[in-house]
Amino acid sequence: MEECTVAIKYELIKVCKQSGARLGRVHTPHGVIDTPTFMPVGTQATVKTMSPEELKQMDAHIILSNTYHLFLRPGHEIVRQAGGLHKFMNWDRPILTDSGGFQVFSLSNMRKIKEEGVEFRSHLNGDKLFISPEKAMEIQNALGPDIMMAFDECAPYPADHKYVKQSLERTTRWAERCLKSHARPHDQALFAIVQGGMYEDLRKQSAADLTSMDFPGYAIGGLSVGEPKDLMFNMLDVTVPLLPSNKPRYLMGVGSPDALIEGSIRGVDMFDCVLPTRIARNGTTMTSSGRLVIKNAKFTEDFGPLDPECSCYTCQNYSRAYIRHLIKADETFGLRLTTYHNLHFLLQLMRDVRQAIMDDRLLDFRDAFFAKYGLFDN
Numbered sequence: 591m592e593e594c595t596v597a598i599k600y601e602l603i604k605v606c607k608q609s610g611a612r613l614g615r616v617h618t619p620h621g622v623i624d625t626p627t628f629m630p631v632g633t634q635a636t637v638k639t640m641s642p643e644e645l646k647q648m649d650a651h652i653i654l655s656n657t658y659h660l661f662l663r664p665g666h667e668i669v670r671q672a673g674g675l676h677k678f679m680n681w682d683r684p685i686l687t688d689s690g691g692f693q694v695f696s697l698s699n700m701r702k703i704k705e706e707g708v709e710f711r712s713h714l715n716g717d718k719l720f721i722s723p724e725k726a727m728e729i730q731n732a733l734g735p736d737i738m739m740a741f742d743e744c745a746p747y748p749a750d751h752k753y754v755k756q757s758l759e760r761t762t763r764w765a766e767r768c769l770k771s772h773a774r775p776h777d778q779a780l781f782a783i784v785q786g787g788m789y790e791d792l793r794k795q796s797a798a799d800l801t802s803m804d805f806p807g808y809a810i811g812g813l814s815v816g817e818p819k820d821l822m823f824n825m826l827d828v829t830v831p832l833l834p835s836n837k838p839r840y841l842m843g844v845g846s847p848d849a850l851i852e853g854s855i856r857g858v859d860m861f862d863c864v865l866p867t868r869i870a871r872n873g874t875t876m877t878s879s880g881r882l883v884i885k886n887a888k889f890t891e892d893f894g895p896l897d898p899e900c901s902c903y904t905c906q907n908y909s910r911a912y913i914r915h916l917i918k919a920d921e922t923f924g925l926r927l928t929t930y931h932n933l934h935f936l937l938q939l940m941r942d943v944r945q946a947i948m949d950d951r952l953l954d955f956r957d958a959f960f961a962k963y964g965l966f967d968n
């Protein structure tokens with residue numbers, strides 16, 4: 591039978607004997623992604639304050655961008671004319687774009703959800719706009735990412751069972767419409783997004799609906815929306831086993847160290863979150879002994895590195911006192927140094943997680959990490 595060429599292929603390398611976590615690779619048109627992986631977020635076609643060269647220096651394998659934001663500004667046709675996102679932002683490794691579903695609900699006001707799509711006002715200038723599954727696919731087709739997401743509704747938290755059920759059923763119908771309007775399945779992989787809120791039965795229904803349509807990869811949506819972490823983890827316990835083991839599994843919006851480790855243990859392969867870049871911009875950094883807020887006066891005369899155990903550019907060349915001075919003085923270079931470190935910290939954490947899976951010791955790694963990092967990281 592003719593091998594139908596799809597844009598990506600998941601290769602399972604091994605399963606950790608101690609934790610059940612899995613080591614894998616996602617082969618894409620723009621290169622290979624080692625999993626479990628953390629994806630830096632570049633919402634508006636840039637990972638804020640970082641250059642592509644710096645992202646390569648820290649060995650980011652894939653970055654995210656966003657349909658909603660680029661649709662509003664500069665417009666997807668501009669990006670198409672530039673030759674697509676890779677060319678536009680000078681990034682030749684894999685790119686994943688979120689479909690805009692989440693952003694329409696979290697950023698714009700006056701939105702109306704209809705079967706056809708979502709009517710909303712731009713958060714930039716109040717213009718009345720409309721995104722349908724077909725429109726989200728047209729925008730992502732123009733942006734040209736290696737992985738694109740189906741247009742979905744991320745149900746709010748909390749939400750009642752009836753609302754979540756109706757919402758996931760519409761998300762399933764929208765996923766079908768995305769599949770039908772997918773113009774280039776051979777060079778862009780379309781991932782479906784499992785919903786179902788915090789209800790086990792609805793998670794099972796959403797997973798069954800979507801896996802029956804055979805997508806090249808599956809995201810778990812509707813989480814990291816303010817719910818308690820143990821609720822998120824038990825939704826993962828329910829949902830991940832229902833997803834095909836020969837496809838990538840992507841947990842959307844998750845990026846604190848504890849959640850990355852716990853999610854990997856539960857079989858998640860891909861993660862993204864604005865956390866490391868967002869907190870960096872107010873001077874909060876992730877270090878091997880926990881969160882460090884550099885503006886704290888106690889660092890005024892501290893001439894040691896941000897994190898003595900870190901090998902990144904920031905920690906090799908600059909002191910806490912200097913970075914504190916820059917952040918207090920509102921110097922942009924300070925934001926670059928904290929952002930570089932935070933991204934490197936999470937990318938290094940995922941390298942350590944992958945090595946621990948290879949060595950069948952991910953639970954030991956988790957315990958050792960938390961003993962130093964502190965049990966709870968928000």
Ligand SMILES: CO[C@@H]1O[C@H](CNc2nc3cc4c(=O)[nH]c(N)nc4cc3[nH]2)[C@@H](O)[C@H]1O
Binds near residue numbers: 813
């Ligand atoms: C709690 O921190 C806030 O929340 C965001 C992270 N949490 C998150 N959950 C998500 C769910 C979905 C989804 O169901 N569908 C689609 N298409 N995209 C999604 C993107 C998501 N991001 C941060 O941006 C932060 O603002």
Ligand SMILES: [Zn+2]
Binds near residue numbers: 904931934
């Ligand atoms: Zn560092």
